[in-house]
Amino acid sequence: MPSSIIIGSGPAAAAAVLALSEKPDEKITVFDPGTVLDAETQEVISRLSKLRVDDWDEEDVRRVSLQPKQVQSDSLPEKRSYGSDFPFVNKGQLDGVHCEGRVNSAVISSAYGGFSNVWGAQIMPFSAATFRRWPFDFSDMEEHYRTILGHIPFAGESDDLEEWFPLIGSPDPLPPLAPRTQMVLANYDRHRDRVRSTGITIGRARLAFSAPECQPCGLCMTGCPQSLIFSASHSFDRFRRSGRIDYRSGLLAVRVDQEGDTAVVHARELSSGRIQRFTADRVFVGCGPIGTTRLILGSLGSDQPVHLSESAQFVLPMMSMKPTPDPRTRREFTLNQFNMVIGEDDEGFDVSQIHFYPFNQAYYDALPGFLQHPAAAFATDRLLSRLTVGLGYLPSWASPKVRVTAQMSAAPDELPQITLTSEGFSEAKVKGKDVPPMLPDVIKRIRRAAPYLDLWPVTPQMLWSGGAKSYHFGGSFPHASERNTGRATTDRLGRLARWDRIHLIDGSVFPNVPATTFTLTVMANSHRIACEAMELTG
Template sequence: MSPRGTHLVVGSGPSAAAVALALSEHPGQQVTVLDLGGRLEEERRAARDRLASADPADWQPRDLDVVTARAPRSDRLTAVPQKRTFGSAYPFRDLGQLRGISGTPGTNLHVASSAYGGFSTVWGAQVMPFSRSTFDRWPVSWEDMEPHYRAVLGEVPLAGEDDDLAELFPLLRPTSGLPPLGPRAAAVLRRYERHRDALRARGVTVGRARLAFRARECVRCGLCMSGCPYQLIYSAAQTMDRARARPGVRVLDGLLVERIGQECGQAVASCRDVRTGQRSEFRADRLFVGAGGLGTTRLVLGSLAAPPRRLELAESVQYTVPLLSVRPVADPRGPGVRDFTLNQFNVLLHFDDEGYTTSQIHCYPYNPAISDALPGPLRRRWAAPVARESLRRLSVGFGYLPSWASPPITVVSRPGASGGLPELELGRDESAERPELLGRALRRLVRAAPRLDLWPLLTHVTLSGAGKSYHFGGAFPHRNGPAATTATDIWGRLPYWDRVHLVDGSVLPSVPSTTFTLTVMANAHRIAGGVLAGRAPAASESESATH
């Protein structure tokens, strides 16, 4: 049995939820979660709940209009629109966590979420571990991580298949299958099976998506990308709700943590109530910081006596690639078409024999946002026949490159006003050339296209702005060896503090091109479990560890 302890957790997103899960499973632990706690607006929540209580055939159009409202179209063809959930941008709402963040043109500035559940309230639900070869280069091994992957997958529902992707990325736990795939995804997978040996010999693997949702209950209503009314898609808020129902766990909303540190052998978090402006301080035996890759980085920079003024975040950069098929399917907007609209299949391009340097492309079927993204002339009434034929052939791929083949996000820090969080300027080296691996990935897609009938539209490939992938971190990476000012030990501790643990993307040594959130959760669960097991001892209570 773990000794009794008191713990503070900053945030409620995936990493914070994994920590709360690990701590709350042990009797005698007192856990206080400090969170901004943004929620969906009442009107939209009521409309969602009315839809959830009815069969899709009985849904009211006015409720559908409320929960499917999309972000305004952008005039920039290179801009990926901001995703909404139930018609709301509340996961991106600034409750103080974004104030003072600026960036160069094209940079995504919505890099820290105020939502209860964090960005998992609006994510694409892809879950896949990192490859074993990734951990060969980390101070944390696959053997260290595997039991925590399994523990997290005991909480997070997994829908997927045991296919060729499992050779590098094992399923780790039993899964449910995916709902029936759309006709284009099914056709691509059939062609892959027909040409499997030739494609694999050229470094191309295709497999079904791995998704965190309760697929057996899916009714294929087509609203996945705007928010599942039945809440079948996993959100960290679900785990946090289960944790807070246990003895010893409380969640405090409306709090922006502005400083962290240690005093007299205790971890300390200083907060501001964003509703009243009142400041308060919390103390505990340990502090786990899960405010997200950028949110935690900003909090640490504002808490150190002599922070670095400039650092870099590793990012698995995102690119978008329209994919055309010569053989059309039925009009995806036709009457009676029922599909689930999450990522349906993945194309993995690997550039070595160990699954280390890869580019993974998540391929999506039709959803209404694709119509919005058609070029202006194709959205006009007279062009409807051309638009229809385009949509019968079009899939959209969101591809990723590993951080070691991607330009980093630069972060310049300046002191904030009135003792608040520091100001940050984000960007990307404007002199940096387009990533070389992107060109190699596109050439490989072109060579695979005749066999898959999946042709990349090279004229419309776009590289997303800095931070738009949301797969970033590594400001304070885990490292072995002598303490460094911007590196953490394997328990997420900087050399200044032995009771403060960073647990989110900010501590990842690298960010592969494969999915991100499952590893963030497993690593946070590992850190919390190690603390409870006594593998991350702190100095004695009589000593003071200050910066």
């Protein structure tokens, strides 16, 4: 019986299992640390999921809607999932991970479902132009995009974004949009030619959530009580219920290798510290870009620094002249509602993308203390009725890189120590802040379109995230036409020159990371790798 091992339970791992499970006789073993939400909170979610929103208990809602926690004063706060930090809990996967300077340290998840427990649910394919820098093209990916979009919930609508980012599949329409979103979309339709002349395209969000079942409650960003937002854990729950996989939690992979035609994994049992040895015909490594990088560097015994490409993140508040009704009095879905793509070319390659979110409690919590005082209520009301927040990304070739330096352990079954450093771009300034040189042009284009969209960038309040904070990173072992030991590249099946039975399936194999949404391509590429691997003999 052919056999495969999947390391990890995030989106890449889920997509690989989806492909492998199509082979009826394939024995599939999946393992990871498997941290989950505590049982008491799960009971609260179960109660809420069975009731109408109007019937929810206030204490239950308070418990599962704790806001993100500020970990670094000059960066975005760390999201919570139903009030819990379980996606970020260290179960050994972060031991020995060090950061220099302004770099995010919570870069490897121990959670069942990985960081998809706290993602923004945004799904668009990469543009065809992006794949011209890869050893395969969009046509090789399209069927896998389609398969993934058929596997996960999908909401979105046809609009101008399709020119570069095809609307693959049959999405459900989005729930009713917030008043500010409706105004911006109407302004864009009214002044489309003028806005497009600035290089800006506006379109509705595309989201991995079950829109038809949505009862708007304003809790999307802290955890949907109806569990309508896709998590890779949902896929694994299905695979486990069907008996299609052998899932084992409480294990941390520390080495991979190949002996003849057999792939080997050594994993530490977290409860006892004991090392277990697993073998299979093939191993698919989906620990997330930095988790995979660390595991592979240790397995290769390599202390040569590698660089990850990152689509760097920024937060840009926008103000509007025309107010909307007080958003605090409305219950809406609070995921991203519309996208702004700012293009510097005519093929959808050199673009920045900004996702716009309607009001949620985090807006209010981020206001200066004096604006939260009752005496400032008049000013605060008017501010919130005009405020929109955009979460933006630059492409990796216009962003700092993250250098990963490994120090090998003397023990054979220990992961190496790694140090993460942000480096490698010429600085420009926006309102005195050091930023990559592409960002001033992005701001300039937004300002030119502002009179038509009634969205004015508030650059003094712009926040530039530190290294590895976007979670859109990879490319430590990029796909290449030919594997190169010196540059540590992988072939189209995610294999390094040293092994032909070990496949890297997450963002670690991306040749570049565009500014557009990340996870759908992670899943589609993993699905492609697993499908093509099954076609190999032996």
